[in-house]
Amino acid sequence: MTGSRVARHKTALTRTALSRPVATALADGILGPGQSLFDYGCGKGDDIRNLTALGYEADGWDPGHRPEARRTPASVVNLGYVVNVIEEPDERRAVLQSAWDLTDRVLVLSARMKWDARDLAGRPMSDGLVTRTGTFQKFYEQAELAAWIEDVLGVTPRAAAPGIFYIFRDETDAQCFVASRVYSYRPRVVIDLHARYEGVKDVVEPLLRFMQHHARAPRGDELPSDVVGKIRSELGSVRQAQRLIRTVTDDNYWTEVTRYRRADLLTYVALSRFGGRPRFAELDRSLALDIRTLFGSYREVCAQADRLLAMCGDQAMLFMNARSSAIGKQTPSALYVHRSAVSAMPPVLQVYEGCARVLAGTVASANIIKLSVAEPQVSYLAYTNFERDAHPTLESAVTVNLRKRTVEFRDYSKSENPPLLHRKEEFLRSDDPRRPLYERLTRAEVRAGLYERPELIGTLRGWQGVLSSAGVVCRGHRLVRA
Structure with missing residues (x-):
C-alpha cells in the first residue's frame, strides 16, 4: 500500500480483544495449533499481540504503523478491513494479490458492509466516500465482495460470516470447510449394562465417537495410532471393539445415526455445487469413504443432492x-x-x-x-x-x-x-431437554388467557400490557400473580 490523499492510518483501531475476522478463523478451526498467521495491514498490531499471548506464531506488516516489518509467507494470512480503506481500485486489487501471494493455506479477507454506511456522513469519492475524519471507506454487498475476490484471484471464496471470506489454496481444504458448515445431530446413545464394556469404556470411547459421526467403522489410519494400540492391548483388535459397542447398543440407534449422516452428506454435496462441485478425488479421504459407504457411489449422492437443489427453487x-x-x-x-x-x-x-x-x-x-x-x-x-x-x-x-x-x-x-x-418449545427438537420447562410455562399462560388476543402480544409493550391486565408476571419460567 502506498501513500495517498486520504488518512488511511486513522482507520487503525485499538483493540483489547481479537478482531472479528481473526476470532472467527479461530472458532472455525482455520487457524489452529502449529500454524502461523501473518496480518497484512495489521494496524497497531493488537491481533498479533493477542495471538502471541495465546501461544500462536503471529507477525504482521502495516504501511503506517509497522512499515519496516518484513512481509513473510504464513499458513494463514489475514487481510482484515484493509481493502475497504483503499480509494484506488487498482491498488486495492494489487493489495489483495500481494496478500494472496503470501498465503500458504488460507487467506482471511474482511470488509465493511453496505449497512455500516447507514449512519455515516461523508462526501463521495471514487467508489466510496471520505468520512469527516478524512478516511476513505468502500462499503460492499456480500455478493459483490465475493465476486470481486474471485475476479482478482480466480479462486472461489467461501463465506465465513457477513463481510468475512476464506480463500483456500487447496480444494480439499475448501470442501472440508463446506462440509463442516452442515448442521449435524446425533441422538443420545444408551449403553446397556455390560461388565466387559464398563472395564474398557474409556479405551473404546474414541471409536464410539468415530462411529457416531461417520455412521461406519474406521478404515486404515483414520483412528490415531495410540488409540488403536490401546484398543488392541485391551480387546485384541478394532473389529472386536466395534462388535462390543454394537453388543451394548441398540440396532435402532445405529439406524438413526446412519439416517442423520446420510442427511448431512446430502446437504453437503448439494451445497458443494456452488463454486463448482469437486471431483471425488478432491474430497478428504474420510468424507469420500462416508459417501461411498452410505450411498454406494459419488454419482448417486450427486443425483440425489441435485434433486434437493431443484426442489429448493420450487x-x-x-x-x-x-x-x-x-x-x-x-x-x-x-x-x-x-x-x-x-x-x-x-x-x-x-x-x-x-x-x-x-x-x-x-x-x-x-x-x-x-x-x-x-x-x-x-x-x-x-x-x-x-x-x-x-x-x-x-x-x-x-x-x-x-x-x-x-x-x-x-x-x-x-x-x-x-x-x-x-x-x-415449538422451536426445538422433540427430544430437547429444555422442552418440558418451556411447555409448562406455555400451559400456564394459556390457562391464564394470555394468548386470547395474539395480535397484541407480538411485541414487548403489547405483551407487558397483557400481563398487566391479567395481573400476572413471569419469574424465570413460572407464571405468578403480580
Missing part, C-alpha cells in the same frame, strides 16, 4: 415441506426453528437454509432461523437471552434474499418495543 415444494415439518413454529408465511433443530427439518429445507449460508456465511449471534415459504428468503434472528428469559426479545436480524442475492442487517437492540417470542 416455492410450492418448500411450502409443502415446511407444513410437513415435525419441528418448528409455523406461521402462514414461514417456518421458525432453533439453530439446534435445523438437522431435524426435512432434507430439502436443510438445503434451502444451507443455500443462504453459502451466500452470507454463519451469523454467529443468531439462534432462531426463519425460513420463508412466501419468497426465497432466510432470516437469522438473534434472541440473545433465549434460554434465560421466558420471552426473549429480538436484538438483530440478518436476512438473506436468495433471488436478489442480498444480505441485509437490522438492529433491534435499541428499540423500545422489539418483537418477542412465545411458546419457545
